[in-house]
Amino acid sequence: MAPFVPRKKLQVEPANPKRVAAPLADTKLIRKPKLGTSRPRKKDIPEGLWTKCTKCGTMIYDKELDENLKVCMHCGYHFQISARERINALVETCSFEEMDASMTSVDILNFKGVASYTEKLKQYQQSTGSKDAVVTGICLIGPYRVGLGVMDFNFLGGSMGTVVGEKLTRLIETCTDRALPLIIISASGGARMYEGMFSLMQMAKTSAALAYHARNRLPYISVLTHPTTAGVMASFASLGDLILAEPGAMIGFAGPRVIKDTTQAELPPGFQTAEFLQQHGLIDDIVPRGEMKQRLINYLGFLTGN
Template identity: 45%
Template sequence: MSWLSNFVRPKIQALVRKPDATPDNLWHKCPSCEQMIFHRDLVENLHVCTNCGHHMRLPAKQRLAMLFDDGAYDRIDTPKVTADPLRFRDRKRYTDRLREAQAKTDETDAIQVGEGRIGGVPAVVAVFDFDFLGGSMGMGVGEGLVKAAAVAVQKKRPLIVFPASGGARMQEGALSLMQMARTTVAVDRVKEAGLPYVVVFTDPTTGGVTASFAMIGDIHISEPGALIGFAGQRVIETTIREALPEGFQRAEYLMEHGMLDMVVPRNALKETLARTLKLLLKLPPVAAPKPGTALAEPVTNTVTPPRKPAGNATARPAEATPRAEPALGTAATDEPRKA
């Protein structure tokens, strides 16, 4: 053995076998137009395709940070529930599926709840995470939504929910179906307290979530192109034996047929929610410039100096510059207002 085989060859092999340092998620393909988008550009554009405007699914943490002022909010912990009450198993144990979902999302369940300010208005927000078992609603999600509603009523704050779910979680059976009634009662208490309850539909919102708390909001908003419905399109077509119209169960179709109040792109969602909450709570809008500050003709501050008196004549004080007429909509009076 020589130095060539002992030293040079291992160095060359290590150099050739050096793993690629390029991360796997550097580029993303748009599922709509198949355009490749750089990761940084996608994040800056709030996970909206820069080519076709397709709204991709957004993780719950990023949505909360995007929504609240300065990305600051307080996390509301949800109550713990029994992990696998039915000891359910299909091709894989339910507990194993839960562990995989928790490792993938770094969350305990498919819902996150936070409180903060949106455009200066305090609010409680519950966000579903579709990456956690398809955002399915089990006991953990039900407890999270009930807790969010309770905090909203206790602190007298509006409740905003962002559903993104495939429906009830089948691994929990009837215990999952119970959450449809529990969450409906919970959000009804918010409405009975005279507080706004706003639902912002995201892609997709289907199944038991649509059939319970998601469709009873005071205001229904949706992101563009979101899939909203109860049963799937193929199930409906098989049942009625007819072809469904184009765009069926999409946000724009539902808005045309009176199921939604508005469809708002993601970059305008925060401003729209802030304006909606202020309207529902009868709060004053954002302070605008006072009327009368911008006049048709500028007012100068120059005053003509008084003339020197001739002899012993008494000098008259210089007349003050006439006051400019106030702009339309302002009250001009020298008398103090009476209480």
Template identity: 45%
Template sequence: MSWITNVRNALPFVAKRESSDENLWHKCKGCGQMVFTKELEENLYVCPKCDHHERIGPKLRFAQILDEGSCAELPVPKVPEDPLKFRDSKRYTDRLKAARTSAHEQDALINARGTILGHRVVMGVQDFAFMGGSMGLAVGEAFVRGVEEAIREKAPYVIFTAAGGARMQEGILSLMQMPRSTVAIQMLHDAGLPYVVVLTDPTTGGVTASYAMLGDVQISEPNALIGFAGQRVIESTIREKLPEGFQRAEYLLDHGMLDMVVHRKELRERLATVIGYLSVAQAA
């Protein structure tokens, strides 16, 4: 902070600047163009110039998808925070504190009850802003609790995935969340309830290798990066150049790994339609 700013803030008769260029404008990560933040918000955080879908967190996702007034967030489950006493350049506990401060969430997966155009659902949203949406004990436990709540409510479980993979600071304990989530999905199916996955940018690593690809219906937002290993790793392993758009949603749709790619403006209505169809089919 410069001395001019200090003087300005100290003088009561000098009007404080309530806004700045940083919060008035947003630089699109797709086309690089500057967009009015308000215009971006009104467009559901989709760039009006190039249609790039910006990454959004749980609060915004709940507001966009769930019916107004129906959202009730579920408590975040308590888990051991640093089971391996891990430290690299920083202590893991310090990284968690920093992530909670910046993302304003307790961990990377938040659940809520609500309705989508009248259809009751339990909905989970992964937050890429929280340590890359990485899957650790807290994410695995939140996923299981979300499924259990869906079973209690006799409602579908809808998950919005966004992750860089398993959380390295929790080692094998993070990888154990892959079979745990798989068992939870089987519990949901045994109860005769739908499981719907919406993959958002990016969904990679152990999350892709487990609950992100086990939906009754696989939906994705446009141009989302979806895969297990990174493109450069695959190319260096097979020693071949990969096709254009490899690991993007549209490529995966063309090759049968997704059921549909849906624009964010149409996602709420499409989810309601899918849930309606699946609920009738499960009841029959």
């Protein structure tokens, strides 16, 4: 259903004096202002119907985009996708048993920032409908029962605080106990500042749990999506037996701006993209979203000998 859109939103500021005045300076005739080329189209179109591709600029019908797992049909650009949508796309219908769905973060440091942590949490819980930045559970992917953890970048930048660390650790431990393969799909800006050192310790906690999962010779596949950086990249995301990435995903340890500021050097083209990582031998393969499920099924089968 198309929501009501106020009239001014539909028009491309025809009365904007600047737009009319600009051509005056170098042309003789007053041209009609061009309609909507320089402004982001999204604002001009009723929301929830069309999306303009960030990369190629093509207008895509939202329903088609959703059906294509939020990948542009024209250029293959991978849009962000929520944890729930991703799970829907990967697991067999009705097979997902979610774990720790009710776990929420606590402002243990009583963080005195510009905005209070509690407020931030509330705000993101409302806007995303999720309790925190990861969804975990046991499910079937193809014929294989696996532990699946999916991070949600829309929740506070997918940052890892105690809840993310705890939920993932419980997932890993469950997989170890039940001898299940593990898949974690990451999307994160790193450790969550609001929980201070507790967030940093989640890196050690998840990695420690993975140490025991690995010791039991159970497969772990890490999937890196846009963006996966910092504390998450420097812990569980880099520890997969197999590490796959989505095309174009930004992946790295330090942020590009920090690197630029520190080194005062130009960054190489394509720096910290999935393609860059593959070129440097840091990941196993780049897998488009549409092929991910089949690829995971293949690997799970191969690693478990089925």
